[in-house]
Amino acid sequence: MHHPAPRHPRLDPLADRYAARTHGMKASEIRALFSVVSRPEVVSLAGGMPAVTALPLDAVGSMIGELVSGMGAQTLQYGSGQGDPRLRERICDVMALEGITDASPSEVVVTVGSQQGLDLVTRVFVDPGDVVLAEGPSYVGALGVFQAAEARVKHVPMDDDGLIPEALEQALIECRAAGDRVKFLYTVPNYHNPAGVTLSEPRRQAVMEIADRYDLLVIEDNPYGLLGFDREPMRALRARDDRRVIYLGSFSKTFSPGLRVGWVLAPLAVREKLVLATEAQVLCPPSLTQYAVARYLDTQPWREQIKHFVELYRERRDATLESLEALMPAGTTWTRPDGGFYVWLKLPHGLDAKLMQPRAVNAHVAYVPGIGFYADGAGQEYMRLSYCYPEPDQIREGVRRLARVIEAELDLHSTFDGVDTGTFRAVSGPQSPTGRGVEGIVGPANSDRYEDLR
Amino acid sequence: MHHPAPRHPRLDPLADRYAARTHGMKASEIRALFSVVSRPEVVSLAGGMPAVTALPLDAVGSMIGELVSGMGAQTLQYGSGQGDPRLRERICDVMALEGITDASPSEVVVTVGSQQGLDLVTRVFVDPGDVVLAEGPSYVGALGVFQAAEARVKHVPMDDDGLIPEALEQALIECRAAGDRVKFLYTVPNYHNPAGVTLSEPRRQAVMEIADRYDLLVIEDNPYGLLGFDREPMRALRARDDRRVIYLGSFSKTFSPGLRVGWVLAPLAVREKLVLATEAQVLCPPSLTQYAVARYLDTQPWREQIKHFVELYRERRDATLESLEALMPAGTTWTRPDGGFYVWLKLPHGLDAKLMQPRAVNAHVAYVPGIGFYADGAGQEYMRLSYCYPEPDQIREGVRRLARVIEAELDLHSTFDGVDTGTFRAVSGPQSPTGRGVEGIVGPANSDRYEDLR
Numbered sequence: 001m002h003h004p005a006p007r008h009p010r011l012d013p014l015a016d017r018y019a020a021r022t023h024g025m026k027a028s029e030i031r032a033l034f035s036v037v038s039r040p041e042v043v044s045l046a047g048g049m050p051a052v053t054a055l056p057l058d059a060v061g062s063m064i065g066e067l068v069s070g071m072g073a074q075t076l077q078y079g080s081g082q083g084d085p086r087l088r089e090r091i092c093d094v095m096a097l098e099g100i101t102d103a104s105p106s107e108v109v110v111t112v113g114s115q116q117g118l119d120l121v122t123r124v125f126v127d128p129g130d131v132v133l134a135e136g137p138s139y140v141g142a143l144g145v146f147q148a149a150e151a152r153v154k155h156v157p158m159d160d161d162g163l164i165p166e167a168l169e170q171a172l173i174e175c176r177a178a179g180d181r182v183k184f185l186y187t188v189p190n191y192h193n194p195a196g197v198t199l200s201e202p203r204r205q206a207v208m209e210i211a212d213r214y215d216l217l218v219i220e221d222n223p224y225g226l227l228g229f230d231r232e233p234m235r236a237l238r239a240r241d242d243r244r245v246i247y248l249g250s251f252s253k254t255f256s257p258g259l260r261v262g263w264v265l266a267p268l269a270v271r272e273k274l275v276l277a278t279e280a281q282v283l284c285p286p287s288l289t290q291y292a293v294a295r296y297l298d299t300q301p302w303r304e305q306i307k308h309f310v311e312l313y314r315e316r317r318d319a320t321l322e323s324l325e326a327l328m329p330a331g332t333t334w335t336r337p338d339g340g341f342y343v344w345l346k347l348p349h350g351l352d353a354k355l356m357q358p359r360a361v362n363a364h365v366a367y368v369p370g371i372g373f374y375a376d377g378a379g380q381e382y383m384r385l386s387y388c389y390p391e392p393d394q395i396r397e398g399v400r401r402l403a404r405v406i407e408a409e410l411d412l413h414s415t416f417d418g419v420d421t422g423t424f425r426a427v428s429g430p431q432s433p434t435g436r437g438v439e440g441i442v443g444p445a446n447s448d449r450y451e452d453l454r
Numbered sequence: 455m456h457h458p459a460p461r462h463p464r465l466d467p468l469a470d471r472y473a474a475r476t477h478g479m480k481a482s483e484i485r486a487l488f489s490v491v492s493r494p495e496v497v498s499l500a501g502g503m504p505a506v507t508a509l510p511l512d513a514v515g516s517m518i519g520e521l522v523s524g525m526g527a528q529t530l531q532y533g534s535g536q537g538d539p540r541l542r543e544r545i546c547d548v549m550a551l552e553g554i555t556d557a558s559p560s561e562v563v564v565t566v567g568s569q570q571g572l573d574l575v576t577r578v579f580v581d582p583g584d585v586v587l588a589e590g591p592s593y594v595g596a597l598g599v600f601q602a603a604e605a606r607v608k609h610v611p612m613d614d615d616g617l618i619p620e621a622l623e624q625a626l627i628e629c630r631a632a633g634d635r636v637k638f639l640y641t642v643p644n645y646h647n648p649a650g651v652t653l654s655e656p657r658r659q660a661v662m663e664i665a666d667r668y669d670l671l672v673i674e675d676n677p678y679g680l681l682g683f684d685r686e687p688m689r690a691l692r693a694r695d696d697r698r699v700i701y702l703g704s705f706s707k708t709f710s711p712g713l714r715v716g717w718v719l720a721p722l723a724v725r726e727k728l729v730l731a732t733e734a735q736v737l738c739p740p741s742l743t744q745y746a747v748a749r750y751l752d753t754q755p756w757r758e759q760i761k762h763f764v765e766l767y768r769e770r771r772d773a774t775l776e777s778l779e780a781l782m783p784a785g786t787t788w789t790r791p792d793g794g795f796y797v798w799l800k801l802p803h804g805l806d807a808k809l810m811q812p813r814a815v816n817a818h819v820a821y822v823p824g825i826g827f828y829a830d831g832a833g834q835e836y837m838r839l840s841y842c843y844p845e846p847d848q849i850r851e852g853v854r855r856l857a858r859v860i861e862a863e864l865d866l867h868s869t870f871d872g873v874d875t876g877t878f879r880a881v882s883g884p885q886s887p888t889g890r891g892v893e894g895i896v897g898p899a900n901s902d903r904y905e906d907l908r
Contacts, residue, residue, distance in 0.1 A: 012723030065519020
């Protein structure tokens with residue numbers, strides 16, 4: 001009851017009584033820009049919104065309406081904390097497509113999107129100060145979870161074949177030397193958000209060998225695995241090790257993100273902790289949305305729907321890469337995703353994606369600056385381009401506008417070379433094609449958040 | 455990476471790497487009993503499930519089906535972390551029924567049930583070791599949240615008029631003397647779960663005066679406020695103080711718990727923290743369920759539906775109290791709720807509700823033992839009876855069975871007086887009619903959890 005004087009008495013009279021974790025939370029500096037981005041004249045390559053209008057909305061609507069009319073006693077009622085048993089069975093069928101054939105419904109916990117799954121896993125394992133290893137760059141929503149848990153994030157660099165195993169081992173050695181408690185590796189092996197790259201088959205083996213050697217727990221986050229353009233789904237890390245890998249899945253990209261249905265597959269002892277944690281957090285996931293997904297998988301041609309999504313995203317990826325190839329000034333490089341939603345673009349030397357952003361929005365094109373995907377302020381020269389939502393013609397127009405903005409920055413840059421004008425600045429130090437060296441451990445995570453970064 | 459040897463290597467190879475908060479989580483000793491409880495021959499007075507089949511299911515089904523068919527681009531897509539703006543407007547209309555007329559939609563955060571609201575508030579305010587004041591008994595789901603946050607809970611006793619203001623002040627004085635950091639008072643002022651009592655009007659004033667005097671933050675959890683049997687809704691604590699009260703609301707009891715739509719009303723600075731916290735936890739609440747609630751409030755006769763629920767629950771409350779009056783052996787006492795779902799029953803001296811439970815289930819009646827509602831192991835002589843779900847005839851039969859079980863325990867008790875047979879035991883110390891003295895601060899919270907305790 002003996003509180004010190006509030007720091008900002010007029011702004012927030014409760015500022016002196018927040019938890020320690022809360023002081024690290026800050027509103028995004030660029031959130032204001034995102035309201036501008038939603039204007040129709042702006043081509044947004046920023047958001048990661050799936051193309052849900054490609055679903056058979058009438059059929060899905062009838063299906064869900066009947067679930068309520070005919071099964072209201074179940075779909076409108078509380079359910080179990082672990083999630084609907086029928087849905088957990090169907091989730092096992094879905095995971096089998098990526099080689100996970102030994103999963104039991106009893107090992108599955110249904111979550112409010114895989115975001116909640118990651119939050120629960122982090123809550124169960126991570127104490128403040130613990131280290132989490134994550135790719136650099138890494139999913140911004142994961143960095144938010146780690147920040148809320150007061151974890152320290154150590155980035156492990158990637159290249160076009162995904163996470164670099166040697167760098168992972170190096171990071172583990174450094175942590176061991178420093179006496180850091182590494183709780184797990186967080187990885188998005190397929191069609192990485194934001195990097196757009198996929199962990200190759202030999203590297204999957206190498207990563208799991210290292211995990212075994214260093215007794216490392218691996219959190220495999222796999223929302224995009226079924227969205228490959230040119231091949232069968234890769235075999236999941238979880239298919240190689242059922243004790244050392246906790247798997248996060250989602251229906252957000254294969255069906256609907258607005259239902260918020262994801263899941264965790266974990267060994268039984270961990271599953272038990274996750275159920276207790278989710279009961280404390282939400283009691284149980286929504287019943288209606290779970291029944292909707294289970295019924296969708298039972299009665300609708302969901303595999304064909306995924307193929308339809310894949311065709312649509314492939315076309316948009318093609319439009320993106322062709323436009324980049326045709327229009328980007330020399331010195332600009334980017335990844336070439338063969339699945340998923342994202343291209344990771346590196347600006348010519350000296351440009352800064354965040355400083356450039358207001359000009360881009362003025363030119364009616366939006367992207368996400370790379371620094372949001374690092375916990376340590378790195379990534380200034382990068383941006384994420386999402387091709388999942390806009391139509392191909394919009395994408396081409398968006399890339400055209402973006403190319404012009406970059407060219408204008410380069411012109412300015414050559415005029416005022418070396419002078420920080422506030423719209424660009426020199427980026428120092430050596431840079432690898434799609435990543436950086438092993439960064440130091442930092443915490444809390446970078447505070448930039450976006451309303452629309454899935 | 456240098457972990458000690460696992461404690462239970464065969465049971466859980468990861469046991470050595472959980473977070474500190476996780477070690478306090480334990481599976482319920484009586485969860486197994488709850489699967490027995492769901493058998494049709496058992497009358498369950500245990501669960502807090504609302505009577506959702508009293509809803510117009512066809513109309514609600516058509517309404518939700520049309521939302522998906524006609525507005526799939528919104529209802530199946532990601533939404534904002536704070537929640538749908540239209541729903542937040544309608545939530546302000548709902549709160550006005552309890553005297554909160556100054557709330558702005560910008561101060562509302564939509565949550566996955568009010569459970570998530572409480573979890574977010576706790577996450578934003580509570581560090582491990584902080585003290586939370588809560589009624590004794592208190593909602594078991596809240597105790598789970600506080601345990602997960604590693605808070606210490608100090609119970610404040612109640613009587614038939616709710617929380618006792620003098621006891622609250624006493625608790626604050628004790629905490630001040632001990633140098634404890636009290637983060638907030640958590641209270642369910644209306645038709646308390648599990649106690650069934652309501653905070654009287656003079657006490658509302660007294661509690662807020664104490665809050666003012668001691669600079670105390672109050673979390674007002676109000677899922678049942680519109681379910682009063684005999685009067686207009688009471689004026690909310692939040693209606694008396696918009697800076698010192700954070701209000702939690704829910705549609706689980708007035709519409710549907712399976713949609714998991716609740717909300718937090720908080721001052722803007724706190725709201726901002728809550729939005730960041732919920733984005734890290736679930737990105738955004740489900741869109742479909744939010745649109746469903748907003749459309750329901752826009753197009754369906756929801757006030758009349760609440761009246762219908764109230765009539766139904768009143769009838770069940772009457773059946774409960776009449777049966778208790780007619781059948782319970784001398785020495786048994788109980789509260790007389792005039793709203794909500796619950797009766798709090800005290801057994802004759804010497805009986806223990808948890809030890810008696812297997813006999814009750816054998817006799818095909820179920821209840822929730824009182825100890826689940828205390829963080830400190832108190833409440834052995836109490837049980838919660840829920841009348842919300844069973845039909846009046848089932849309730850009468852359930853109470854009849856329960857009375858027989860209690861009588862049998864009393865017979866056994868008089869035969870083996872003072873001997874602990876394992877089915878009953880003496881409860882020592884003085885007891886007040888519906889509460890206990892100010893308990894010591896304890897932590898972690900009692901580990902008994904129930905799948906079905908709302």
